[in-house]
Amino acid sequence: MIILYGSQGGTSKSVALLLQNILDLGYSEEYISELNLENKKTSIIEMDKFNFNQIFDLNCIIFICSTQGTGSEPFNMTRFWNILKKIKIPNFLSHLNFAVFGLGDSSYNTYNYCSKKLFNLLKRLGAKPLIRRGCGDDQDKEGWLTDFKPWCKELIDNEIIKKEMLEDINIYNTKIDSHFYVKTLKSSYLTPSDYKPANIELELMIYDLESFKPGDCLAISPNNYNLKDFMDYNEINDSRLEDSDFNSVPQIMFFSYLHQLLLQNKTFVDRSIIDKVYELYNDYSFYYDFIRQPRRTIFETIKELGIKLPLNFILQYIPSITPRYFTLTKRDDKYYILVSIVAYKTILKEERRGLCSEYLKSDLARIKCTLGKSLLEINKEKILIICTGAGISIANSMIHFYNNKEFVVYYGFRYWNKDCHSKDILNKKNVTVHHASSRDDGLYVQDVYEKNPIIDIQNYDIVISGNSRLNKIVEGMFKKIYNEKIFFYSETW
DSSP states (O other), X not given: OEEEEEOSSSHHHHHHHHHHHHHHHOSOTTXXXXXXXXXXXXXXXXXXXXXXXXXXXOSEEEEEEEOBTTTBOOGGGHHHHHHHHHOOOTTXXXXXXXXXXXXXXXXXXXXXXXXXHHHHHHHHTTOEESSOOEEEETTSTTTTHHHHHHHHHHHHTOHHHHHHTTSOOOOOOBOOOOOEEEXXXXXXXXXXXXXXXXXXXXXXXXXXXXXXXXXXXXXEOOOOTTHHHHHHHHTOOOGGGGGBOTXXXXXXXXXXXXXXXXXXXXXXXXXXXXXXXXXXXXXXXXXXXIIITXXXXXXXXXXXXXXXXXXXXXHHXXXXXXXXXXXXXXXTTEEEEEEEOOEEOOSSSSOEEOHHHHHHHSOOSEEEEEEEOOOOOOOSSEEEEEEEGGGHXXXXXXXXXXXXXXXXXEEEESOTTTSOOOHHHHTOTTEEEEEEETTTSOOOHHHHHHHSXXXXXXXXXXXXXXXXXXXXXXXXXXXXXXXXXXXXXXXXX
């Protein structure tokens, strides 16, 4: 049995790991979190690391995926998806049985759109669905668990799944990431020293990147800034902890695993702590108030509870660090990325800090990366870009690449003299920029666009970039102005 996942922030991988335990042990609160399970019959593979040629050796695949932007697939699902959608043979996958569980947020119009596209395409290619498509919703009372539990019960009750789990264990080959190193030439603050969020621009030297096109991203896997503190606290010295994302906010299932650990090792903590961990897993409201709302990290949580973790638990149940993606801009044979330093306050005393931005603002000689290829298909001579904040990166990237195209940019930011980063494109003859300063002028990017809309919108390729909320804003604005749904590319986070 094989589970393929596509994940931008790591949730899909957590769901895949949980499903692996359920398939191998059965759906039971007693066994769902069993530790140290050996000889697993189920393999978990990132979609883009799956060797597509092996798909004909498989009878059954379970897919877990989230949705990005306006319905796009996560970056680590892009290659797999592009291969799949190019296939035109109707019965190409007629041998395959499949199930799909999607993750999304129903407050967005493109809720679970990626899983829907995948489910429908697999059916068109002849694959047979085992059960209905599962839809995890961040807005539900228990988040994605609300639909995952009944979907999972349906899955393990399926006769094909039962038969599949009786088969011998198979080990499937995976693709190896093509990591490379980029040299850091310069790091420059673009905002005043006392301004938050601070923005920095990194100037990079990248060799042999001949196939660059706008929308290409650097996928950067950062190091933990407090690795020594974490190892000292848990009294462990092991280099394998370098990839553990203990600065992430724990998923609710983490506390189920932790509860099983504490029950097996009752000398770790007293009974009241064991009961509190049990409550964190079984009471979503308590979990939300104690963990999600204040953005309490795994490391902070175990310190708060007075729990030290053994090495095998950390390696198995704390997720690995997931890459962060930054849009590349090319100017004069050098490459640049714009980084917004994540730092904000919650009810907790210590300021919340972004793992990758902390890593990138340190003095780095070189950065280990992979390349995320662009999904943009630019065919028209006119390009409309609507962007906010660090989303100006996509405008910079495209404008410096396409010298003969006409650009109209609507750019939202807070202060003219603090976080406006459009000076690099203002003097370009083929570019018109409309600014929206929310703090100085009380204007948002949608306000400026509604006052000065594009008339011949059908003649433009459209790209939006910024916070993911921009998807809903632009979609609603276009519907209001043009009275129809307008397609656009989304580079949001």
